[in-house]
Amino acid sequence: MDRLNGITLFLKVLFLSIFCLFLSFSSAKDPLEEIIAEFQRYISEQPQEKVYLHTDRETYSAGETIWLKAYLTVGPFHIPSSLSTTIYLELIGSEGELIQQQKLFTPNGFASGQLELSDSVRSGNYLLRAYTNWMRNSGEEYFFHRPLKIWNSQVISEPSDIPETEFAKENLDIRFFPEGGNLVQGILSKVAFKAIGEDGLGKVVKGKILEGERVIAEFESNSLGMGVFPLLPEKGKTYLAHLEDLEGSGMELELPPAQESGLVMSVSNSCQSEDIVVKIQSNENSQISKINLLAQTRGLVCASSRADLANRVVFVRIPKKEFLTGIAQITALDENGVPLAERLVFIDHQNQLLLSAVPDKSNYGPREPVRIDITAKDKNGKPVAANFSMSVFDKSQVSFEEDQETIQSNLLLSSELRGQIENPGYYFNPENPDREVALDYLLLTQGWRKFTIKKALSGEIPKPVYRIEKGLTITGQLTDPKTNKPIAGGTASYLSLFPVSDSRTALSDSEGKFSFQDLIYFDSDEVMLQGKSKNGKTATSISVENPLNSPALKYPILPFFSTPTAAEKDFLTKSVERKNISRAFDFDEDLFSLEGVEVTGTKIIDQYSGPKIYGGGSTKITVADNTGLENLQHPLDLVKGRVAGVQVWGSGDTWSILIQGVSSINSSVEPLIMVDDIPIPIEGLSSIPVIEIESVSVWKGPDTAIFGSRGANGVLGFYTKRGKVQSMAPNRLDHPLVPKGYQIEKEFYSPKYEAKEPPQPRPDRRVTLFWAPDIQTDSSGKASIKFYNHEVETEIHGVIEGISNLGNPGASRFSYKIEK
Structure with a gap:
């Protein structure tokens, strides 16, 4: 817990250093001051961890390997985490069933690994999920999720041309969100809306706002199903949203009712301004005369103020420099600290890592070597020490979404909002001219706060149920093998030699139970467990619990359409070709297959009973x-x-x-x-x-x-004794099976085609040409990677992403062509 205490002290000092108030406090019982203190205590005592996974691609076929890199961060500044050392990695099937679970060892916030898909895995939409035990205190909503598509060549069928149709009215979910939270009679408001189809994705809609038979506004969504329209609600009137389809008819929905009294908060967050302008307006029926304003980012309070509503309208300017980059939550509260209105905005200081990954050429020949020069700088052009991962793949074999999620969009956006974010990279892609407006629509319609003002007012921070793990846990029971009764006061011994030598003992309780925590081991076969009775004379049987403890899944998995598209069918066909190549060439050319061989001779009796590698010694x-x-x-x-x-x-x-x-x-x-x-x-x-x-x-x-x-x-x-000749079955009473340890990382195979060597006859049709999970820039912010192309004429795409030691994320892309 020393590291946790150190991080806690760091966050407390940092909070006090950037804590700013627009007006000073006068009362020791001031609710605003109490709320701020609770936010400070919360991020100090329960720092938030986040996991992000970078995978080599998002489409696979049965029998392939998913290569991945895990980034674990902690706190509002997203620094690499030294809290947890265990990341749970899970592959979940389309029915929510757990397919695989692996444990990644991450002593410094980084880990890499792989998931090997079996040849029998079914075609379908799958989910890659990652979390730490500590993250379970926040709920499954805070886990990392990445949808994957896996195809099995045995289910290839002819693609069908299914025409695109308009949305089905009865299956369309459209919701309305007044800015700040509520509509109030007599106050002009901005109303956001979001339309989602049964597949969970946004749908383009348009329509009119009706007051009786009169059209008072029109609306149309963007490509992600979101938009806004103005509305001035009046007393005694109701308003309908009429959605139009191709025939001019459509569904009608009633808008949220307007309150008779209250206030409306609107926020202007222009990229051209250095300030956020907050407008708060109350109607004539409102009894609210004074309000408090609180602004925070990821639990770190950045600004607070008081305002007088005697004139029923007030404007407050908050300098953007007070905020961290990311989602800022602005809350208006009454004098007792009760929230009245709330708004989320995105602050972008453009301080993400400036990454460049540049090939030494724009065109290469088949099997030619490629060098990628990587440079990492901050916004001021200074070199940055950072940790990255890079994937290089054949773009003609797998699809690539330009607006897919990156470590930047995940840490700053997706991990802060509830539910699925469609095309999260859209809001960070400078090629999209409307990305800032679209991002504001998203925050108007999909807000979520982990630690709320209400919880802060209560003064009670939930006690963590799940602890911070510094290693793995083994629990078990000692019993008498004759009576099968538990042995109390006995001793369980643990021994492991790899990767570090570690031996421990634990006493069994009244039920014979024992536990070892924070163990570091990889191969469970290299772990030895033994039990002894209290007096050391009675034989003991030792059993180990091996529960597959996977949290319930709440994240939706999209429906799967079994008929592949033309591109997916081509990917599957090439997948079959790759498997046939592997079967034909995966053998040692120096070995020959022989028919039956009969061996005769005299048996030599070796008195040495130990391992045979080096003999018996001197x-x-x-x-x-x-x-x-x-x-x-x-x-x-x-x-x-x-x-x-x-x-x-x-x-x-x-x-x-x-x-x-x-x-x-x-x-x-x-x-x-x-x-x-x-x-x-x-x-x-x-x-x-x-x-x-x-x-x-x-x-x-x-x-x-x-x-x-x-x-x-x-x-x-x-x-x-454990290493003795294994011709005899091991006695599991003495050496029981222990839970699976940390995954042993495998090296990505990348062939080398040297000019002096004779040509290799094996065809090269790789999808992922190169995967580098651990790239570290030096003091000059530079690194270089070298690999070899395959032999196919095509376009190659590369993605590099990572994070600096100070927690600034970054991502970049590059491409080149292979031509003969």
Whole structure:
């Protein structure tokens, strides 16, 4: 929790440094002051984590691999998170079923991994979901979601030309949102609307606003189904929205009723102005004389003010420089702190990373090498140290949406709003001239606040249910194998050697339950668990819980149409070609397939029972069943004074070893230390209970030749009982299966076509040409990547995105052509 306390202190100091008030407070019980204090406490005690996943593409076929990079941030400034070290990665099917779950290890806010699709996976729309255990306190709405489409070549059918039709009136969901929250009689208001079809996507609509038979306004949505129109509601009148279709008829909807008294808040957020202008107006029936104004971004209060409504209208200017880049929430409250109106606006300081990824040529030949030069700068042109991932793919094989989500649109927009955001990249693409207006429409119709004013007024911050994970958890139970009754007061022992040596013990409770938390391990087969009774004499059975604890899914998965389009059918056809190529060429050319072979000879009995990689060594000490050796404290005590020419001295965690008669070619005289033929540092031996060791082998003199230069100072090999020959089934009473560890990252295969080498006969039809999950710019803000093209004449597209050490996201694209 030291890191959490450090981040908490950092946020508190930072909050106080940027905290600004338009007017000073006069009362210790001032509700506005209390609300501000609660917001400060909230972001300090419950910092918000966010996960973003960059995938190599968004369309796959069965049997392929989804390559991905995870970015984990924390707090209002989106700095790389050092809170949680575990990211849960899930692939969810079209019916909401969990297909795969992986755990990614992220000690510094970054992790990369992969999801391998089986050949039998069905065609359909899938969902990629990612979260941390700490994020579960905020609810599933705050998880990362990315829709994916997966095709299986076994369901290829002829594409059908389905004509586009107008929306079905009965399945259209259209809603109206008065700016600030409510319509008030006698006050001109801006009313936003949003039309969504049954597929969850925005639909283009147009129509008229009717007062009785009189048309008082007309409206038409943008391509995403959103728009606005003005309305001056009058007392005693109702208003209808008439939606027109091609025949001139359509559905009619009643607009929200206007309040008899109240206030309306409108906000002007012109990109040409350095200020936000807030207009608050009340009608003659309103009893509100004074209001408070509060503005915050991601929980960080940026500005506050008081205003007098004696003249029923007031204008307040808030400098944009007071805000962070992102969604700002502006709330008008009465004198008791009760919210009256609210508005979301987007502040853009243009301080995202300025990324450029430039190929060294615009046209290449098939299988020719490509170099991409990457530069990262801030808005002032200064170099930036940042972490990126890059995907390069064949644009003719998979579709690419110009307005798809990036790390920038996710951190600043999608992760702050409820529900699905259609084409989130649209609002950040400078090629879209109406993007700022469209973004304002979105914020008028799709607002959501995680920590509300109401919660702040209550003074009660919800207590977290899910803890911050610094590693994995193993829970289990000790029982008597004869009676199957739980063993209380027993001891469970945990041992792991990779990637770090770690040994722990835990006592069982009255029900025999035990738990280990914050463990770091990857291969569960390398983890050993053992149980002992309280007196150490009674045999114990140890069982481990392995629950697949996946939160309920609330995010909608769009309907899937099984008939592929012409482009998708072409992708599937090429997918079949790639699989046929793999089957034809995935073999070792130096191997030959033989018919039946009969082997005759005399069996050689080898007395050595340990691993066979390096043989038995110069000297071997058998530890198993030797009580005098098994009760020693440290593994090196087994060698100390027992092997000629080997000197061992030390205690605790500090030990030294010298094997005489070895001509050292290294600056160090420390021998090579191995556990079950795996090299480890000498410090790692202290984590291994001597009781777990079966034997010790020592290599010295000419016998070290098998190790090459690594064995120049001699070799000590410790072989555990777990590592013994696996011809016999392991006893799971002593060594139970443990939950799956962190995923081991695989390296993306990228062929190299060197000019001096003979041509490779294998056809190259890759979809993803290159995937680089860990690109780090140097002090000059530069990096360079090299890879080789495939052999297809086509257009290649590349996407690079990432985040700086200060939390500024950025994304960039590039393209080039392959021509003979």
